[in-house]
Amino acid sequence: YSSNQPYRTAYHFQPLKNWINDPNGPMRYGGLYHLFYQYNPKGAVWGNIVWAHSVSKDLVNWTPLDHAIHPSQPSDINGCWSGSATLLPGGKPVILYTGIDPNNHQVQNLAIPKNISDPLLREWKKSPKNPLMQPTFSNKINSSSFRDPTTAWLGKDGFWRVLIGSKINTKGMAILYKSKNFVNWVEAKHPLHSAEGTGMWECPDFYPVLNQNKLTIGVDTSVNGDYVKHVLKVSLDDTKHDHYLIGTYDAVKDIFVPDNHGLEGNHQYFELRYDYGKYYASKTFFDDGKNRRVLLGWVNESSSVADDVKKGWSGIHTIPRAIWLHKSGKQLVQWPVKEIENLRMNPVNWPTKVIKGGELIPITGVNPVQADVEISFEVNDVGKAEILDHMIDPQILCSQKGAAVKGRVGPFGLLVVASKGLQEYTAVFFRIFRYQHKNLVLMCSDQSRSSLNKENDMTTYGTFVDVDPLHEKLSLRSLIDHSVVESFGGEGRACITARVYPTLAIHDKAMLYAFNNGTSAVKITRLNAWSMKKAKIN
Ligand code: DQQ
Known part of the structure; x- marks a missing residue:
């Protein structure tokens, strides 16, 4: 079935x-x-x-x-x-x-x-x-x-x-x-x-x-x-x-x-x-x-x-x-709700790890189509962030600057339900800007390459998150469940839910990665990931 x-x-x-x-x-x-x-x-x-x-x-x-x-x-x-x-x-x-x-x-x-x-x-x-x-x-x-x-x-x-x-x-x-x-x-x-x-x-x-x-x-x-x-x-x-x-x-x-x-x-x-x-x-x-x-x-x-x-x-x-x-x-x-954590099994924890500009690190040991992933980033180069000269709708900004568009501080985050050759992936990430002399954190869920089947709606979503990356870690949690990716940025200050229908990245063919497509290195201060048990639903 x-x-x-x-x-x-x-x-x-x-x-x-x-x-x-x-x-x-x-x-x-x-x-x-x-x-x-x-x-x-x-x-x-x-x-x-x-x-x-x-x-x-x-x-x-x-x-x-x-x-x-x-x-x-x-x-x-x-x-x-x-x-x-x-x-x-x-x-x-x-x-x-x-x-x-x-x-x-x-x-x-x-x-x-x-x-x-x-x-x-x-x-x-x-x-x-x-x-x-x-x-x-x-x-x-x-x-x-x-x-x-x-x-x-x-x-x-x-x-x-x-x-x-x-x-x-x-x-x-x-x-x-x-x-x-x-x-x-x-x-x-x-x-x-x-x-x-x-x-x-x-x-x-x-x-x-x-x-x-x-x-x-x-x-x-x-x-x-x-x-x-x-x-x-x-x-x-x-x-x-x-x-x-x-x-x-x-x-x-x-x-x-x-x-x-x-x-x-x-x-x-x-x-x-x-x-x-x-x-x-x-x-x-x-x-x-x-x-x-x-x-x-x-x-x-x-x-x-x-x-x-x-x-x-x-x-x-x-x-x-x-x-x-x-x-x-x-x-x-x-x-x-914390009860969902009862489905977690086979924990994967990383020691603190620097992810350099252009790096892609597989997160192995969890089931990429049925997972709960928590990752936190420390950013030291905020001063090098791209300058945003006029305010723009964050969703539009995310579609203009998807995961594949190189940046300075970011994009960094997760590639989920990704195929081995990256023909398909959904990217959930942050990108940091300077706007009117302040740091501005953009969170995106980029579905534009989520499926080779172009019949699907693959709109990119985005929002700004009210987190100051100078003083706080930037955290992301994604609940991945086959065709849904529910992401929480800044400890729940921003949520983005997306539906995705990969054709290659299904069952045991899918991959999960941490990525950084900016020029600045960032530090992963925390990575905890779990495979999720199947719940008894109806
Ligand atoms: N669904 C709408 C409601 C309505 C219901 C919102 C009908 O306004 O009552 O999705 O299925």
């Missing part, structure tokens, strides 16, 4: 077959993690959407259960789209999701467990009052732009609040609804937040993060106070990326005020992203078992639809990531 399926993953979440997209309603209940997801039971392309369901003890190994929610009543007869779970006080779970009604209008529905003493929450019943929220003439909501309810939070006034993604013309918005009993919902006078020119906001997510000490600790969604900041994430239909804002939630006015307000309309407004590669429709939940907030996201294929149909499946989820506020307060940090 796996010999003709070189692109199936070994430790990333995916169903046995068919199409998967957004993670839905993640939660911890009955000591288990529950994950629902958008799924087409009938094929490898989007359609016939139901909520498939899997459970896990560790966020790594997953057991499939029957579909939890599927079209069965007028309010969802044409599809059960994305939504979220909320744990009511006392711990009773409820789900709000978008249904597509007989007129193809988007409406919001409630489902509750049939039997809350079943820790597997196998069966769900829908409220006879569905739909609970719907577009009307009076609220001016467009019935094709009204979807993806968030986890609800409880205000001090005893009202639950939930956000629904929407837009009016090109103004994207998170519409706010309130309810005392979770059944009767009333639209608030104004959205929680909106922004001109940003288009449809899909899959909004709104949650508190700690802003003082104990930063990595996560808190429940209803927590607010002086010591928290709030994050508003939206999946922009126009850019197909997950963007976020950090700010404060004014619970009296019921509005979100981003720290960068004033920049509305400027391209910098939605500059922050969870991931600068292929990544969408993500959702967080509070894990009360480990007191952390966990982020799950969907990664679409980069192969052709014809190839997806041929291989019989499409879409994976990322490794769940813990997410918290960076001590600067200016961005979030993400790191794969």
